[in-house]
Amino acid sequence: MGCAPAGELLLVHREQNLLLRVPVPEDLGDLPAALEDAPRAYGAQRAALKKQFTPVNRHWAEASARVHRF
Numbered sequence: 001m002g003c004a005p006a007g008e009l010l011l012v013h014r015e016q017n018l019l020l021r022v023p024v025p026e027d028l029g030d031l032p033a034a035l036e037d038a039p040r041a042y043g044a045q046r047a048a049l050k051k052q053f054t055p056v057n058r059h060w061a062e063a064s065a066r067v068h069r070f
Helices: 028-052
Strands: 009-013 018-022 054-056 059-061
Touching: 009 028, 018 028
Parallel strands: none
Antiparallel strands: 009 018, 054 059
């Protein structure tokens, strides 16, 4: 878990190599509800990503992306 420059919480899913950005509500009393809703939204967003990008061995790759080796 970390924090993005825009102030969002970043949750890391290490097995699937994905980051989940959770906006922090203005009222911190609403933060527990936001954290409960985040995993529900994650499932739908992940399904959309799987349709757009095909994960290979749990790594997300876009066919049109160029790879630069150093």
